[in-house]
Amino acid sequence: MKIVTDPRCTEYSAPGHPERPERISRTVEALKAQDKLKLTWTGPAPAGEAAILRAHTAQHLEQIQKPFDFDADTPAYPDIAAHARRSVGGAWQALQSARAGEAAFSLMRPPGHHAMRERAMGFCYLNSIAIAALEARAGGCKRVAVFDFDVHHGNGTEDILLDQPGCAFISIHQHPAYPGTGLENRGGNCFNFPVRPAAPRHEYRAILARALETLKKFRPDMVAVSAGFDAYRGDPLADGTLEAEDFYWLGETIRRMEVPAFGVLEGGYSMALPELVLAYLSGVNG
Numbered sequence: 448m449k450i451v452t453d454p455r456c457t458e459y460s461a462p463g464h465p466e467r468p469e470r471i472s473r474t475v476e477a478l479k480a481q482d483k484l485k486l487t488w489t490g491p492a493p494a495g496e497a498a499i500l501r502a503h504t505a506q507h508l509e510q511i512q513k514p515f516d517f518d519a520d521t522p523a524y525p526d527i528a529a530h531a532r533r534s535v536g537g538a539w540q541a542l543q544s545a546r547a548g549e550a551a552f553s554l555m556r557p558p559g560h561h562a563m564r565e566r567a568m569g570f571c572y573l574n575s576i577a578i579a580a581l582e583a584r585a586g587g588c589k590r591v592a593v594f595d596f597d598v599h600h601g602n603g604t605e606d607i608l609l610d611q612p613g614c615a616f617i618s619i620h621q622h623p624a625y626p627g628t629g630l631e632n633r634g635g636n637c638f639n640f641p642v643r644p645a646a647p648r649h650e651y652r653a654i655l656a657r658a659l660e661t662l663k664k665f666r667p668d669m670v671a672v673s674a675g676f677d678a679y680r681g682d683p684l685a686d687g688t689l690e691a692e693d694f695y696w697l698g699e700t701i702r703r704m705e706v707p708a709f710g711v712l713e714g715g716y717s718m719a720l721p722e723l724v725l726a727y728l729s730g731v732n733g
């Protein structure tokens with residue numbers, strides 16, 4: 448399995464912000480310290496401008512270069528546009544690996560699934576998974592599914608993929624919670640599975656299982672996973688109840704579909720993040 452990362456993604460931060468560099472550096476350390484999973488390491492590929500412009504407006508690309516905060520959660524860090532582009536490149540590289548037959552995971556920041564066609568929000572600037580999904584379509588995949596198990600609704604991915612031919616978006620998330628969307632299905636291709644706050648673990652698992660059935664029914668020839676680990680019971684940003692073994696099970700279920708797949712890190716803010724990523728990747732690897 449291939450892990451895509453770049454140490455430059457740890458070079459920006461804001462005091463007290465939960466989306467912090469240690470999320471990546473500690474996870475890289477944990478993955479390098481273990482020997483159960485055979486991993487190969489690579490860096491992000493440069494993502495083409497034309498590919499980014501399938502998902503975002505030119506005006507949005509200009510906007511993220513400016514030194515103005517987008518909202519309290521989404522500051523205008525120095526060089527954030529370059530960081531966001533490298534994170535897109537991580538998803539891009541992971542997609543290339545999946546197309547070549549090797550499972551891959553992009554371990555980069557910033558995350559992307561809240562970034563809308565023309566708005567940065569929720570720690571997200573460019574929507575890496577949507578850009579990669581549209582690139583997969585342009586590159587010949589007929590049916591591309593984005594499966595988003597971050598505890599927050601991937602409103603940006605939905606905004607970009609809504610009614611895009613050959614694309615489906617499937618999200619399981621807490622509701623009510625940030626950003627407040629994702630209560631209903633939208634268009635013919637966006638399927639939302641809300642979970643009430645603090646729902647017991649078996650209930651959360653049952654909703655995940657329904658979402659996975661919807662994923663299988665779509666019969667994708669490429670699965671792009673928005674992997675957020677903030678539905679974990681110990682996460683400070685939401686009220687999820689999942690355990691590490693549930694993330695293993697998610698990875699295992701996706702592997703058993705026997706469809707090319709890649710993952711991209713979205714959220715996950717607890718100290719257990721390295722262990723949760725390792726559990727998920729172990730499931731993907733088998």
Ligand SMILES: [Zn+2]
Nearest residue numbers: 597599677714
């Ligand atoms: Zn999240």
